[in-house]
Amino acid sequence: MNEEQDLLDGAALTVYRLNGQFLTIGDGLAAPAGISVAWWQVMAAVQEQPLPVAGIARAMGITRQSVQRVADLLVAKGMCEYRPNPAHKRAKLVAITAAGEAAIRRIDPQHAVMAWRLADALGPAAFAETVAVLTRLSAALDMIIAADESAG
Template sequence: MAGRTATPDEIALLVADVYESAGALRRLGERTARTEGLTQARWQVLSVVSDEPLTVPQAARRLGVTRQNVQRVANDLVEQGHAAYADNPDHRGSPVLTLTADGRNALGKVTERATERHRELFADVPDTEVTAARSLLRRLLTELDRQERAEGKR
């Protein structure tokens, strides 16, 4: 079977499976985030600014979503006390978003719960299959990124 080229039907079914898996994983993420009073969007924004403070546009670029969407979520996180805006020495009009102690605590708890759920989900999947799936998806993402850049979309 090695070296055989996938048929158009197999590729279409793989793409459909990726979309279906992404939807199911988003639903799992929402349920996981909800255990700590978050949404998946809030969890993602907390995560993206956990290593270093970022402006809303920087966070949006890293997440691959619109600035407006991240701005709304960031404002919600600030209102909840999970994040705060701080002065940006590089740009006075664009503050950086930072985590508060409560935000770091919530992020830690939801990440720990996600790790437990992932272990359960993949308990019967051999490591070699996980590695192969990741390799295929990384190759696909690299090619998609290359095409987007060539089209001037990224």
């Protein structure tokens, strides 16, 4: 293997580990509100504005089907609702309800504590740089995937 392959493997394995760590932390934060981290992610995605399931999936980098399952559960529990989508008759918008907002508000205090703890452990500047580097990595991968899809 060459150095670039080693770096790709190291980046991928680190991100997979980070994903597991974030899911563990997220589940711990979400549990007192009676929701899962997956529910929290979908509600957070539509907290600012309603989105179609496909839009949520794109933003989260996961399949539309997995978002659809979570959205259906959230609607059944009254934490989200489906609304008509003026841009697309069949793809309804997912919108957070007052109950969903209340669940997220219950998470906020411990979420703030965890954010402070991580900033304290890394240092605020290193924390910001870490986010910037991960964002650049994601954008580079998006470009490569798009190039492969258009070539393909």
